[in-house]
Amino acid sequence: MTSSTLRLNFPMWQGGANPVYHFGSELLSWLAPATNGPSETVDVAFNHTDESANSVADENGIKGRAQILKQIDHCRTLIDKHQPDSLVVLGGDCLVDLAPFAYLSERYGDKLGVLWVDAHPDIMTSAQFNHSHATVLAALMGVGDSDLTGFVKAPIAASKVMYAGVNNESEYEANFLIEHAMQVCRPDEIRDGSSAAKIGQWIKDQGIEVLAIHLDLDVLDASKFGPLLFNRPDVAADAFEGIAQGQLTIEEVLQVIQQATAHTKTVGMGIAEHLPWDALRLRNMMRALPLLGD
Structure with a gap:
């Protein structure tokens, strides 16, 4: 039976090689508004008693390859069990989408557009990086490791993708975007409002009728939003030097999403990369308290 919207709780963390993504996904699922439709949770290997035991090994260029594929x-x-018209995904690292x-690409074909709201383009392959969360959009385009592209029966054309928030790409990433003529709404364009016309023209030119939205929370400015990788409390201040960081506010993210959804029907919404450091520290403290932690 076809369901209108399937909600997937997907606490994958191996793609980012960081077990805190598992807790972040669980907290997102708790925070999310209640759903009237079906909800499923993807099985994810995780040691609930000792997060330090959740390390993953490199398997031929991808950390935790076997676990990720499973x-x-x-x-x-x-998804096939429900065959939904639309999907909500609460991750987990970016590979959850x-x-x-x-x-959705199989279901809607050329009618589908993808709005990728992220500080990073996620178009690396295992040749550049063994954390597969940075490869997800390339795989959706049919580019990269065959174990990942094997899940994509209808690759998404580069012209059907619009980035929002990408900035300070690496040389490899910048060249990929140029070679594939991919469109990007930069943070400045979102702030000054010019993204609205750009997104509207993209939707018109590409004949996009339905939209899948990927929201990586690291598109947000880490000085204004706490539960992000770049606010990890147990690393040196320069630990993320040279890595692009988000530059948007929550209001700006909502603005650019609304600009896109004003012209289309949304059939996919994925949220990823939630790292609630303070909530984690509080949880761990409570585990050590008398009566609570016994």
């Missing part, structure tokens, strides 16, 4: 396969099984967006 999780993506289970995610697709859950691979199977859901691949499914």
Whole structure:
């Protein structure tokens, strides 16, 4: 039976090689408004008693390859069980959107556009980086490791993708965007409002009728929003030097999403990369308290 909207709780953390993504996904699922439709949770290997035991090894260029593939396969099984018209995905690292967006591409074909709200373009391959959360959009385009692209039966054309918030790309990333003629709304364009016309023209030119939105929370300015990788409390101040960081506010993110959804029907919404450091520290403190932690 076809369901209107399937909600997927997907606490994958191996794609970013950081077990805190698992807790971040669980907290997102708790924070999210209640759903009237079906909800499923993807099986994700995790040691709940000792997060330090959750390390993952490099397997031929991808950390935790076997675990990741098993999780993506289970995610697709859950989607096929419901065959929904639309999907909400609460992650987890960015790789959680691979199977859901691949499914939407199969279902809607050329009518589908993808709004990728992120500080990073996520178009690396295992040749550049062994954290597969940075490869998800390339895989959706049919580029990269065959174990990942194998889940994508209908690759998404570069012209059907609009980035929002990407900045300070690496040389490899910048060249990829140029070679594939990919469109980007930069943070300044979102702030000054010129993104509205750019997004509207993209939707018109590409004949986009339905939209899948990927929201990586690291598109947000880390000085204005706390639960992000760049606010990790146990690393040196310069630990993330040279890595692009988000420059948007929550209001600006909502603005650019509203600019896109004003012209289309939304059929996919994925939220990823939630790292609630303070909530984690409080949880760990409570585990050590008398009576609570016994």
